[in-house]
Amino acid sequence: MQTSQPLPHHEERNEQDDGDDGEAECEPRAQGHVQSECVLVSSRGTRSPPSRPFDPLRWAYTIVGSARDAPRSTPHRCAHPLGILGAARAPRHSHDTRDMPSASFVRIAELSAHTGQHVLVRAWVTHLRSSGKIAFAVLRDGTGICQTVFVKNQLAADVWTRFAELTTETSVEITGEVRAEPRAPGGFEIGVTDLTIVGASPSDYPIQPKEHGIDHLLDNRHLWLRSPRQRAIAVIRHEIEQAIHDFFYERGFLRVDTPILTAAIGERSGLFATEYFEEGNAYLAQTGQLYGEAAAAAYGKIYTFGPTFRAEKSKTRRHLTEFWMIEPEVAWNDSNDNMRLQEDFVAYLVQRVIERRPAELAELERDVDKLRRITPPFPRLNYTDAVALVQRKGSDTKWGDDLGAEDEALIVEDYDKPVFVFNYPKEEKAFYMKENPDDPRTVLCDDLLAPEGYGEIIGGSQREDDYDKLVARIAEEGLDRKAYEWYLDLRRYGTFTHAGFGLGLERTIAWICGIQHVREVIAFPRLMHRLRP
RNA sequence: UGGGGUGUAGGUCAAUUGGCAGACCGCCUGACUGUUAAUCAGGAAGUUGCAGGUUCGAGCCCUGCCGCCCCAGCCA
Numbered sequence: 001m002q003t004s005q006p007l008p009h010h011e012e013r014n015e016q017d018d019g020d021d022g023e024a025e026c027e028p029r030a031q032g033h034v035q036s037e038c039v040l041v042s043s044r045g046t047r048s049p050p051s052r053p054f055d056p057l058r059w060a061y062t063i064v065g066s067a068r069d070a071p072r073s074t075p076h077r078c079a080h081p082l083g084i085l086g087a088a089r090a091p092r093h094s095h096d097t098r099d100m101p102s103a104s105f106v107r108i109a110e111l112s113a114h115t116g117q118h119v120l121v122r123a124w125v126t127h128l129r130s131s132g133k134i135a136f137a138v139l140r141d142g143t144g145i146c147q148t149v150f151v152k153n154q155l156a157a158d159v160w161t162r163f164a165e166l167t168t169e170t171s172v173e174i175t176g177e178v179r180a181e182p183r184a185p186g187g188f189e190i191g192v193t194d195l196t197i198v199g200a201s202p203s204d205y206p207i208q209p210k211e212h213g214i215d216h217l218l219d220n221r222h223l224w225l226r227s228p229r230q231r232a233i234a235v236i237r238h239e240i241e242q243a244i245h246d247f248f249y250e251r252g253f254l255r256v257d258t259p260i261l262t263a264a265i266g267e268r269s270g271l272f273a274t275e276y277f278e279e280g281n282a283y284l285a286q287t288g289q290l291y292g293e294a295a296a297a298a299y300g301k302i303y304t305f306g307p308t309f310r311a312e313k314s315k316t317r318r319h320l321t322e323f324w325m326i327e328p329e330v331a332w333n334d335s336n337d338n339m340r341l342q343e344d345f346v347a348y349l350v351q352r353v354i355e356r357r358p359a360e361l362a363e364l365e366r367d368v369d370k371l372r373r374i375t376p377p378f379p380r381l382n383y384t385d386a387v388a389l390v391q392r393k394g395s396d397t398k399w400g401d402d403l404g405a406e407d408e409a410l411i412v413e414d415y416d417k418p419v420f421v422f423n424y425p426k427e428e429k430a431f432y433m434k435e436n437p438d439d440p441r442t443v444l445c446d447d448l449l450a451p452e453g454y455g456e457i458i459g460g461s462q463r464e465d466d467y468d469k470l471v472a473r474i475a476e477e478g479l480d481r482k483a484y485e486w487y488l489d490l491r492r493y494g495t496f497t498h499a500g501f502g503l504g505l506e507r508t509i510a511w512i513c514g515i516q517h518v519r520e521v522i523a524f525p526r527l528m529h530r531l532r533p
Numbered sequence: 534u535g536g537g538g539u540g541u542a543g544g545u546c547a548a549u550u551g552g553c554a555g556a557c558c559g560c561c562u563g564a565c566u567g568u569u570a571a572u573c574a575g576g577a578a579g580u581u582g583c584a585g586g587u588u589c590g591a592g593c594c595c596u597g598c599c600g601c602c603c604c605a606g607c608c609a
Contacts, residue, residue: 131572132565151566168559183567203560204543209570210558211545215601270607287609312607313534325609405605459609504609518609529601 105173109143111188114178121146121190122198124226125170127209135163138185139174142231147184148174150192162195169201169226221524222533232363233521236353237509239360241305243352244326247345248303253328256295256302258288263483272311272321284309287502290432290487292329293463296498297490303328315528317517318455318507322526329500335434335444335462338499339420342448342458343376345503346418350374353512366514370452373416380420383442386411402428403447405455412449418457422446431473433461446501454511460501467491 105120123141130136133152138145150163166172176190206220207227217224224230248255261274261282276282288304295302304327311321328341350371353361361368381389387399390407397407403421412419423442426435433443445461464470470491474481481488506518519525524533 127569129568129571130565131568134566134568136568136571138569147569149567153566181567183569185569205559206543208544208559213545213602216544308609310608314607315602316604316606319608323609402607456609502609507609 107143108139108141108146111144111146111178111190115180115188116178118175118177118193119190120173120175121148122173123171125166125168125172125201128166128168130163137163137166137172137174139172140226140228144186145228146186147181147189148176148192149189150195155192156194159192159195162197165197165200167201167203168205169223170197171199171201172197218519218525218530219533225523228363230520232360233509233513233515234523235360236357236364236513237505237521239353239357240349240505240509240512243349244305246352247348248301248328251301253301253303254295254299256288256292256299256304257306258285258291258295258304260285260307270311272309286310287325288327289329289500289502292327292500293487293490293498296329296331296500297494297496301328301330313528317519318504318510320506320518320522320525320527323518323522324505325502326505327500327502329498331496331498333462333499334497335422335446335499338460338462338501339378339380339422339446340376342420342446342460342501342503343378343418346378346448346458346508347374347376349508350512361513364513364515366512370416371512374418374451378417378420378448379415380422380446381411382422383424386421400425400427408449408455409453412451412453416451418451419449420446421449429461431477431479432463432470434464434466435469444499448501450507450511452511452514454507456504457507457511458501458503460499462497462499465491465495465497467495 105122106114108121108123111119111121121139121141123139123146125137126140126145127138128136135150135152137148137150139148140146150160152160173196174190174192175194176192178188178190180187181189205223206216207223225234245255261276262285263279263282271283271286273281273283285306285308287308288306292302292304304325306324307322308325309322310319312319328345330337330341333341351374354368354371358368361371383403384399386403386407387397387401390397390403390410393410395407395410397403402424403411411421422445423436423439424445424447425441426433426443429443429445433445436442436444443461445459447456448458448460449455450457464473467488470488471481474484506521509521510516510518513521515521519527
């Protein structure tokens with residue numbers, strides 16, 4: 001990540017809202033409202049997929065945007081218990097039976113391996129149906145969902161009576177025989193012989209298998225996480241995080257953890273302050289980059305992976321006040337090497353999710369064909385050409401201006417891959433970026449814009465390695481040089497060509513998942529107006 | 534911060550020119566031996582965001598607050 005301004009400083013930014021944008025409604029449902037799936041597009045256009053016939057196996061809790069008229073909002077679908085079915089069949093990496101105590105219970109994802117056997121399942125009730133003397137309870141345990149069947153005249157009276165006490169989200173232990181059953185969602189069901197209620201759940205469980213507003217869902221985020229769509233997002237996030245570590249590990253990078261509590265070097269806003277003993281204020285890190293540069297000089301190829309904080313009052317679908325960032329820094333890489341690393345990295349992440357999490361992508365109804373096209377190399381546009389392109393399309397942005405969201409959308413619309421825009425004017429970028437020897441008005445840097453209107457997912461640059469130029473830039477920016485002495489030491493003692501970048505984890509996940517707002521892609525999002533749960 | 538929108542039952546939304554505040558989902562009761570958004574019958578459920586004002590009468594009109602959502606700038 002790069003802060004485009006002097007790092008330690010911050011500028012204030014302001015702004016507003018986060019919201020849900022939901023892309024217009026699609027797929028009208030019984031009572032009006034309810035939108036479901038929609039295609040995320042750039043901020044101005046909205047495209048709704050053709051509505052399809054209702055499929056009970058796929059219905060999902062839907063988020064209704066409060067701004068019904070807002071263009072592009074996406075549907076926030078939350079999900080249906082049955083929708084998780086695919087997940088149950090997904091490749092499993094973590095349910096090795098060796099971890100399980102013997103005489104223990106079976107995870108739903110493993111049920112098919114126990115066909116014909118009597119098993120104990122521990123789970124939560126997601127759905128109940130009854131028709132007199134036969135009744136059904138659908139269970140979920142985080143690994144999948146399973147229908148269980150209660151037949152009155154085959155059960156002890158007390159078990160039958162206990163079924164009647166079940167409510168949504170009651171936690172239970174159920175024993176019964178696993179059998180293949182074509183009528184059951186997922187193809188398997190359990191013929192119940194015993195039921196124990198572990199934890200009752202009052203009948204006012206806030207998340208219904210119907211539409212909800214984003215506010216209600218976020219207020220109940222701790223419960224919303226239980227829905228299948230949210231689980232799919234969490235699984236893909238996990239896969240991406242693991243892929244990030246694998247990518248760098250395979251290439252010999254060292255992971256370095258940089259401080260979260262830092263001394264502010266400047267005094268701009270945009271920082272979260274906290275008291276720090278006798279040292280005055282400490283501030284939550286906005287980036288680990290400067291420390292990453294020190295580590296690159298020490299270890300060669302490094303990356304950081306951690307939370308970062310911005311007190312900017314930004315309220316858009318791509319901003320969080322607390323988000324996770326991955327910042328590689330490589331000694332001896334120049335700006336071109338840097339972009340090459342970025343495209344290999346991003347393509348690796350996308351391919352990894354396609355390969356290992358197809359069920360979750362299906363749960364999210366992500367158009368995987370679009371992801372399959374994400375292969376290197378990515379198109380590269382230098383800033384000057386980008387401005388010309390945008391002007392041709394009607395923008396009144398002039399050379400020297402930063403590219404706004406509108407401009408980014410104009411640039412990206414011609415491609416089906418992420419696009420690099422490189423070498424921006426010096427004034428628009430941070431002091432540490434290396435001056436372009438071929439055009440001193442610009443610096444050697446790049447932004448990587450994701451397709452489909454997701455915006456900037458990476459900001460990177462080659463770093464200024466000339467001591468005198470860096471000192472001059474610090475002065476030009478009006479920064480306090482004393483605060484940068486340690487950083488200048490990196491140029492004083494054996495300066496070196498190096499470059500790095502910052503990838504916004506949530507923006508990347510949102511793009512890969514096809515979720516239009518980053519708040520849905522992190523378990524407990526921190527937004528301007530949201531500190532809990 | 535600026536522009537736009539919105540606030541009515543637990544949830545999502547209706548309510549014509551100002552005239553008895555409604556629907557669906559969920560919940561409760563009952564019926565039903567293969568349901569799968571089950572179905573059918575019945576029921577409970579409201580200080581219409583807050584404070585004033587106009588009016589015989591305000592969810593609706595006026596004034597002022599507050600909250601939230603969307604977009605923009607900043608950035609990842």
